[in-house]
Amino acid sequence: MAKTKINLVVGGIETRTPSEFLKQRFKEEEKIKAEIRKKLKPVKYRSDKLDPVENNYKELTYEEKRSEENEFIAYQRLKTDVHRDYKGTFTWLLFRARKELAFKKSEPYFFSRYGHIFSSKDLPTLLDLCWEMEVYGHCIFYDQKRYDSKTLRRMIHDLRHAKEHLSNVRKIMVGKDSDRKKHTPEQLPMFGKSQNVGLTFDSSLKNELQILDFEIADLLRIANDDLKLPAPTKDKEQIKLQYFIYLCEEIFKRINWDLFPNCDLSNKTTYNRECKNFILDMASLLDEINKTNPSTITNAYDRKAKYKMKYLGLMKCESEKQFNNLLKKIGL
DSSP: OOOOOOOEEETTEEEOSHHHHHHHHHHHHHHHHHHHHHHSOOOOEEOSSOBTTTTBOOEEOHHHHHHHHHHHHHHHHHTOOSOTTOOSOHHHHHHHHHHHHHHTSSSOHHHHHHGGGBOGGGHHHHHHHHHHHHHHHHHHHTSSOSSOHHHHHHHHHHHHHHHHHHHHHHHHHHHHTTOTTOOSGGGSOOTTGGGTOOHHHHHHHHHHHHHHHHHHHHHHHHHHHHHTSOOOOTTHHHHHHHHHHHHHHHHHHTBOGGGOTTOOTTSHHHHHHHHHHHHHHHHHTOTTTTTSOHHHHHHHHHTGGGSOOOOOOGGGOOSHHHHHHHHHTTTO
8 A cells, every 4th residue: 555645744734835835934934033033132233433422332223333334444444644533733633643653552663673782771761762753753744735735626626526426326326225116136226237246246336435435535634634734845854854863863872882893983974974874774764754865864964063952752742732832942
């Protein structure tokens, strides 16, 4: 006697055809998912930025959280160290940002690489000199226009238009997402569909456009800040280099010369030659100064006797007023 065929049973219901089986299977899966969703707590998104008024991290929707993340990505891509929330002159703003970045490191770059060639008794002073050198160049050598005002205004005009058009493209794409007439993949309003790029391209593109929008906004801010900077003045760079040269020479004096017994520094010509070479090596390690023509630095060294330089202690500076008073001591 032949055995009676038993149909597939899903959730206590017998299914006689593949379509019935799949339909019942989907129903059971939905029940399981619904039970899981009941037990799960709703996902809450919080801002990574502390609200200065309410002194807390605001709760955000998924879209707001994604937007905040896109803004962060844009900021990291540009790698601008001019923080948005600072107030004051552009020179102070740059200095404060640079000082904060410097404090995140355990020790100055030069000290970490070449500290072993200095006398141990001088290491505390040497450390202060190296920190001073790291923060000085950035705030001083970036306090003037690099583009002329006419060029900056043209760039600002073009950036504004670029931002406006990019925003419009994204608004069109996001607006089409709410189109209720779409019923099939062929009807989905998707940019790039004719190129067979798939659904992920569309969603990724909307996020990428928002990141670009934030990037352009940041570039606009930078360009507008640059517009406020003074134009370069004749011979100003030579004056600015004097404090850098002073710091380098103070560091140079603290080298452990027992390690270099054949270097006779009692000879003035030898001293000046070796000190100049040392200063050029120091300049090559600093992003703020390494683009300066070596002859400009050596010429400034030859003029150092005309300037009365002294240690300022910029790393301990806490206010714009204190910062400006210190710079006045070296004629800046």
